Amino acid sequence: MSEVVRIAAQGDGVAADGRHAPFAAPGDTLTGTGEILPGPHHRQPPCRHFPECGGCQLQHLDDASYADFIADRIAAALASQGLSAPIRPAILSPPNTRRRATLHAEARGGRVLLGFAAEKSHAIVDMRECHILAPELFALVPPLRVLLQRLALRGRGDVHLSIADQGVDILLTGLRPDGLAAADAITAFCERHRVARLSVDDGLGPETRWEPEPVTVTLGGIPVPFPPYGFLQATREGEATLVAAVREAIGTARITADLFAGLGTFALALPGRVYAAESAREAVLALKATVHGRQRAVFVEYRDLFRRPLTTPELDRFDAVVIDPPRAGAREQAATLAVCRVQAIAYVSCNPGSFARDAKTLCEGGWRIDWVQPVGQFRWSTHVELAARFVRQPG
Known part of the structure; x- marks a missing residue:
């Protein structure tokens, strides 16, 4: 025992x-x-698909042990680099709040399977209930099966779902529905279910088939054009937690650099003047269109921070830096951040491993981790997010 x-x-x-x-x-x-x-x-897992479905691995944990798991993941990653830090209690998003998801679809035996992939498998678990998706997204699962069958899905495809200001945004990949019958089926589906936009991508880029009014997402209180494949934080609650942590981390900075800025989740919520760097073309255009003509002091630059990170002299122009890299982290940018003279760094991460690696680079350059805020947006999964504040070591 x-x-x-x-x-x-x-x-x-x-x-x-x-x-x-x-x-x-x-x-x-x-x-x-x-x-x-x-x-x-x-606890008793609430979903009939557990543990087969790969969307959740940890439904058998209560909230206290799940929050501890998230914090422990971060502590272990830091320890692997010889680091430690004050780690705050994890903030968990409630069930049924996920506002974006990618479902997999497969035509098999005259019907369409639609859902998440099984754990450690490409097999699709045909979704009949879900305790993580927002109700607006789950409500579309049954009618989407019907639509994909009418569009003659062959083989496999993906359904990307996001909740925008106008309703649900849908992007279908892996099929190309052509012809009048397909157009009629899409129109009828979108009208009946009040879809904000439906696009298809057969490998040549997204093509919008339905969008009665321009689709936006509100960030920092401002509607931002939302491109297909646009990135949103997984839940509104998670986004609010990360934004609050970033604002706390930079304090009263008068001019801030927002690196890997995306659509402006942080740039549009920060005080003072903001320089926003992003390499995704559609995101850059959306953010530029948002700030143009508005009383927001945000300068947007198209810049690949992996190939051309901000230099130390460039960084020294700012009071604070916000950095939110993809899972790979920001090895190149961390090297120049380590020796710059900004007052504070807010580091947002979706990968404790790459965060810890970059944190070691910063700490070797004279920084220390003031605190780490764990965030559990991907409820019951092993996916961990965080925000951390770095300050200069005294002396």
């Missing part, structure tokens, strides 16, 4: 004797035969 003491990075419970047990929670007891005796943090 051995007590489960923690959750490993991939979601297995780890007992005190070192054994791993899938679907075990901290406080469970692992018998000599491998049976799991539920403890105080073990």
Whole structure:
């Protein structure tokens, strides 16, 4: 008999004797035969698709142990680089709040399967219920199956869903519905379900088939044009948490650099003047269109920060820097940040490993981690996000 003491990075419970047990929670007891005796943090998973569906790996954890898992992932990543930091309690998004998702579709045996992929598999779990998607998205799953069948889906495709200001934005990839019948089916579907936009991409780029009015997302209180494939934080609650953490991190900075700015999630919410750098062309055009003619001191530049990171002299013009790189982190930019003279750095990350690597570079340059705020937007998954504040070491 051995007590489960923690959750490993991939979601297995780890007992005190070192054994791993899938679907075990901290406080469970692992018998000599491998049976799991539920403890105080073990809950009944609410979804019929658990554990087959890969959308959630940790529905068997209560909120307290799931929040600890998120914080532990960050602490372990920092420890692997010889670092430590004050880690705040994780803030979790509630169930049924995910406002963007990519579902997989497959035509098989005269019907269409639609849902997330099974855990560690390409097989599709045909979604009949979901406890993470926002109700507006889940409500479209059954009618989307019908639409894909009418559009003669062959093989596999993907359905990208996002909630915009005008309703749900849909992007279909892996098929090209041509002809009058397909156009009529799309129009009828969009009208019936009040879809904001429907686009298709057969590999040559997105083509809009329905958009009665320009689609926007509101960031920093301002509607921003939302391009197909546009990036949104997974939940509104997660976005609000990250924005609040970034604002706290930079304080009263008069001029801030927002690196990997995207559509302006942070740039449009920051005080003072903001320089926003982004390499995604559509995002740059959307953000430029948003700030043009408005009383917002935001300068937007198209810039690939992997190939051309801001130099140290460029960084020294700013009071603070916000950086929100993709999963790979920002190795090149971290090197110049390490020796710049800004007062504070707000680092937002969706990968504790690359964050810890870049944090080591900064700390070797004389910075320290003031605090880390874990964020659980991808509820019940092993995906971890965070915001952290870096300040200069005294002396």
